[in-house]
Amino acid sequence: MDLAEGLRTRKTFRGFTAEKVSKEIIQEILVDGHMAPSASNMQPWNFHVLTGTPLSKLCANIEDFHKNKKVTYNSAKDKKIPEKYMQRRKKLFRELKPVISALGDENRQFIESGSIRFYDAPAVIFITTDCDLPENKLMDIGMAAENIMLSAHARGLATCAIAYTLLYSEPIKASLNLNVDTETVLSIALGYPDNSFPINNFRSSREDLNNVISWQGF
Ligand SMILES: Cc1cc2nc3c(=O)[nH]c(=O)nc-3n(C[C@H](O)[C@H](O)[C@H](O)COP(=O)(O)O)c2cc1C
Numbered sequence: 001m002d003l004a005e006g007l008r009t010r011k012t013f014r015g016f017t018a019e020k021v022s023k024e025i026i027q028e029i030l031v032d033g034h035m036a037p038s039a040s041n042m043q044p045w046n047f048h049v050l051t052g053t054p055l056s057k058l059c060a061n062i063e064d065f066h067k068n069k070k071v072t073y074n075s076a077k078d079k080k081i082p083e084k085y086m087q088r089r090k091k092l093f094r095e096l097k098p099v100i101s102a103l104g105d106e107n108r109q110f111i112e113s114g115s116i117r118f119y120d121a122p123a124v125i126f127i128t129t130d131c132d133l134p135e136n137k138l139m140d141i142g143m144a145a146e147n148i149m150l151s152a153h154a155r156g157l158a159t160c161a162i163a164y165t166l167l168y169s170e171p172i173k174a175s176l177n178l179n180v181d182t183e184t185v186l187s188i189a190l191g192y193p194d195n196s197f198p199i200n201n202f203r204s205s206r207e208d209l210n211n212v213i214s215w216q217g218f
Contacts, residue, residue, distance in 0.1 A: 013158030015197030121189035
């Protein structure tokens with residue numbers, strides 16, 4: 001797969017087979033993640049990869065936290081999201097609704113319940129950073145994350161970036177042995193796509209490109 005094709009065909013998968021991803025393949029993917037550009041080449045990321053028992057233990061701990069002190073996801077961090085972005089978000093959930101409904105009533109909260117268990121992916125990559133770095137570290141981490149997802153895609157693997165789980169930073173920090181100066185920015189579920197799982201056929205739409213471009217001097 002060439003890069004241009006990879007960019008256009010990458011998408012989020014929310015169902016994985018149980019097949020393990022080898023450490024060697026994940027290592028290769030992280031080489032690509034680490035090649036991402038960053039402001040002043042500060043490379044403000046650390047990658048933590050969990051699979052097998054450590055991952056199942058973490059999922060069980062997150063589930064306990066979720067049951068006992070359910071937190072509401074607030075990606076806006078108390079900022080009011082402007083209406084046009086709310087509309088785009090609503091559109092995603094409108095488009096997902098029939099696909100999720102088809103999974104049955106017990107899956108009504110599929111995104112929430114799936115996200116907290118990383119959609120049962122056999123491996124999860126957590127990207128952490130230093131709390132003391134300025135906010136533009138998040139741009140660098142976004143670039144590393146996209147490199148990781150594209151690299152996985154090029155190898156026939158599936159990914160889902162998951163921010164929802166970060167609500168449960170306590171069990172994550174304990175499980176990754178993070179010190180107080182470190183924060184978790186994103187988790188990426190990684191595995192082979194379960195092509196029999198209907199939600200994996202879902203493809204999110206995009207705003208009309210003309211609405212997000214302005215040209216000058218052409
Ligand atoms: C920073 C970030 C956080 C995300 N968090 C979640 C999440 O918690 N749960 C989930 O199911 N998808 C999550 N996603 C996936 C987005 O919903 C998905 O990227 C978006 O709908 C566009 O679809 P596509 O990736 O298939 O192009 C996240 C994506 C990003 C970039």
